Amino acid sequence: MSYEELLTEMGVADERFIAMTAENRALIRKLPQVLGNRFIDTGITEQTMIGAAAGLALRGRIPVVHALASFLSMRAFEFIRTDAGIPALPLKLSAFIPGLLSDANGPTHQAIEDISIMRGIPNMTVFAPADEDDMVKMLPQIWASPQPAYTRINTRQTSYVHEPFELGKAEVISKGTDVMILTYGLLFEQAMIALDMLKDEGLSVGLVNMRSLKPVDEQAILEAANSRLLVTLEDHFLTGGLYTIVAEVLLKHQKTANVLPFALNEKWFKPALLPAVMQHEGFNGKKIAEKILGYQTEHIQPEILKPQFAE
Structure with missing residues (x-):
């Protein structure tokens, strides 16, 4: 199962899920046709996206937001800290091309301090799947948790079959x-x-x-x-x-x-x-x-x- 298939499955099964993106649709190109008005693209406005997601979370929604890891963790940091971390709202942050996965990009697009930044936010949880199999086993529990969460998205496929995931367990x-x-x-x-x-x-x-x-x-x-x-x-x-x-x-x-x-x-x-x-x-x-x-x-x-x- 892919990331998009997992989010589609969970979004269809539970109307609380809202897919949001700051003009970063690489992982979720098919979702607008499936989720309709529960798919929101705010454009290249990571801060606005987090603020809107917090408002939706206050109304009982589960917003899954998508942006490049460097911009999500740094450009929107204050909004994540204030609007998600301090009130402990269930914003689910999907950080695309984190770490070396940003390979051909320069320093502005390299998220190599994101773990440090995100784990310092009160109530925030932080996850980093090893590969796609690990990720799709982890995300259902991460998204079901009432806490805000930052996940380094990793769609690379390996031959390793991972054990079931438990929050807080290696x-x-x-x-x-x-x-x-x-x-x-x-x-x-x-x-x-x-x-x-x-x-x-x-x-x-x-x-x-x-x-x-x-x-x-x-x-x-x-x-x-x-x-x-x-x-x-x-x-x-x-x-x-x-x-x-x-x-x-x-x-x-x-x-x-x-x-x-x-x-x-x-x-x-x-x-x-x-x-x-x-x-x-x-x-x-x-x-x-x-x-x-x-x-x-x-x-x-x-x-x-x-x-x-x-x-």
Whole structure:
């Protein structure tokens, strides 16, 4: 099932659903014919769209709003904070092309601080599906919740079949004693590649899909921190995202861990097609595996040989 099919199904079944967009119809081109006057395009006016959505929510509607992640999280931030977060209205924010999915776009269109921005809003919940299968399993619960929600939309298809979703719970793919990788969104598929490469080098490696970032699964983080090396992998700035979440959880529970973060450190990524972006920024599976193994060799298990991954 696709995003559009899911929203169509839920919109037909429940007249409270309103589909709204700030002239961003890439995911919902067929909905105007299905929903009629319950489809609203406000034009390139993200702030107006959020204000109108809040009014509809006050009348018992469930507005699902669509815009580019960079503009939704930043241009409309004050409106989301004031009109959705503070009154805890059930606005459902569908953020298109977040993180590296914005590949060929420059800094103005790169949403790589959105997790930090959105999780700081009172009552806001924040989610980042690993792929399309994960997303369509997550959204029914997210949209059924009475709280406002920000979701990084991810329509990429992978071969992985995800477990059912539960609000506030991570998906533990596997456990490892040498390395545990925590990730979310687009980079899940690259983490899977790195996982296999590291296992081939003799390491015990685990992977956790941190699909729910607020509320976050603290127990999953604490258990992962028992490994020799905890890796955070995200297409987001280092500050405010998963690395920061992990630090907050460990400090809260007075626990320490050896943590290796993969993130964008106060710089925007170089625009290009997605494979080239991931290669250049060090976010493809091979580069992730090489960096992890190199760190293991230098800091944790010196007897491990330097990685010799094939091109």
